[in-house]
Amino acid sequence: MLDWVLTNGWAAWLIIALLLGVIEVLTLDLTFLMLSGGALAAAAQSGVTGGNVVLEVITFVVVAVLLLFALRPRLLRRLHRGPGADALSNTDRLPGQPCVVLEQVSEQTGLVRLDGDVWTARSVSGTVYPVDQAVFVQRVEGATVVVTHNNPRPTGGVQN
Incomplete structure (x- = not known):
């Protein structure tokens, strides 16, 4: 052997x-x-x-x-x-997403429904958004979304 x-x-x-x-x-x-x-x-x-x-x-x-x-x-x-490690995080994907006001949103407080979840929210410039109004996420600050009536990140077309 x-x-x-x-x-x-x-x-x-x-x-x-x-x-x-x-x-x-x-x-x-x-x-x-x-x-x-x-x-x-x-x-x-x-x-x-x-x-x-x-x-x-x-x-x-x-x-x-x-x-x-x-x-x-x-x-x-x-x-x-892992795969997609360079991809955006969940909160990085939120700006531009539509949401619906559940409880009046002001500069200090409010609630919105975003992708089926309820988020605390506040408005960008002191604008008050009534219940059932469609708004868009401008940015995320901790566990609060800052919303506006204009979509800060349009979804149509090619973006550079």
Whole structure:
């Protein structure tokens, strides 16, 4: 068995890479994937040099360490950022949204229905908006929307 491993080192490294890949699928931590990359590099080294075990082990260690410390942190940051990380937050999407006054809105207080939720509201310039009037969100200040009768962000057409 040992004789086969020494003469077919590339195959042994490929088996190790495959096993590390399977462990990575089970753990999803990217550590074993980096080790698997080192094993693939060692398999390539074995195919080129024809069985220098010391050189293969050194190749495995060097490549695995480089992948672990150079590539893995970048990949983890990108994965944890997730899709749409550069997209607007929920409150950033609210300006320009229509809402309906539920309780008279003045410069100090009021209530509006916005996307099915009730929000505290106040008007922009002291204008008083009566119940059932359609208004638009101008900005969000904490848990209060500041509303106006003009849409500050028109939805039609192409915006630059």
